[in-house]
Amino acid sequence: MPRTIRLYFDYESPNAYLAWKELPKLAAKHSCTIEILPVLYAALLDAHGTVGPGEAPAKGGWMMTNVLRKAAMLGFRLNPPPFFPFNPVLALRMSLLPLEADQRRALIDALFEAVWVRQLHVSEPEVAERVADEIGLDGRALLKQAQSPEIKMMLRRQTDDAVSRGVFGVPTMEVDTHLFWGYDDFAFLDLFLAGKDPLDPAERQRWRLGSQPSSVRRQFRKKAD
Numbered sequence: 001m002p003r004t005i006r007l008y009f010d011y012e013s014p015n016a017y018l019a020w021k022e023l024p025k026l027a028a029k030h031s032c033t034i035e036i037l038p039v040l041y042a043a044l045l046d047a048h049g050t051v052g053p054g055e056a057p058a059k060g061g062w063m064m065t066n067v068l069r070k071a072a073m074l075g076f077r078l079n080p081p082p083f084f085p086f087n088p089v090l091a092l093r094m095s096l097l098p099l100e101a102d103q104r105r106a107l108i109d110a111l112f113e114a115v116w117v118r119q120l121h122v123s124e125p126e127v128a129e130r131v132a133d134e135i136g137l138d139g140r141a142l143l144k145q146a147q148s149p150e151i152k153m154m155l156r157r158q159t160d161d162a163v164s165r166g167v168f169g170v171p172t173m174e175v176d177t178h179l180f181w182g183y184d185d186f187a188f189l190d191l192f193l194a195g196k197d198p199l200d201p202a203e204r205q206r207w208r209l210g211s212q213p214s215s216v217r218r219q220f221r222k223k224a225d
Contacts, residue, residue, distance in 0.1 A: 006035045017078075038092040042085075044159065044163060048163075080119065095108050
């Protein structure tokens with residue numbers, strides 16, 4: 001049986017776009033299948049008490065430089081979206097619709113490129129509809145289906161499941177309960193799939209964070225105040 005790589009993504013992440021474009025090559029190299037799992041990034045952040053790069057200017061500035069460097073190395077052109085952060089819920093719901101596998105991949109690819117290449121605001125229904133129409137799908141019908149209670153619940157449930165599995169950001173690739181976060185983790189994912197993971201499981205267990213809670217950082221913050 002081929003192994004499965006579970007890909008958690010949200011259109012708000014440029015690293016998720018890079019992962020989406022490159023993961024099929026890595027999966028083919030190791031004869032893996034890909035399970036596509038749209039999730040709401042903002043809900044992951046809320047669940048873990050963290051903020052996104054857009055809410056941390058210093059981190060956000062560094063991250064975009066880092067992403068542009070990677071995109072240049074891969075030969076991809078990126079353009080800044082017209083609004084960032086933006087509301088990706090409509091695009092995520094459309095990506096959950098029960099389409100044929102090839103149609104679903106084409107739709108996700110088109111929505112990613114709409115955001116990070118074409119500078120389109122996919123939060124607007126007419127834009128999302130047009131993107132779907134351009135690849136031969138019935139955009140109006142997809143918009144209607146995306147508003148169904150079942151699809152809305154599916155996105156919430158899928159995001160909650162991701163949180164329960166330890167997913168805290170996007171893109172995240174999961175294989176056999178092992179999580180690899182960000183496009184930068186592709187090198188480690190490649191080694192893991194090849195059976196050459198440099199990490200000793202016993203050493204990993206020894207370094208588990210949170211096993212002995214400490215208030216030291218909080219004390220330092222209070223002293224700094």
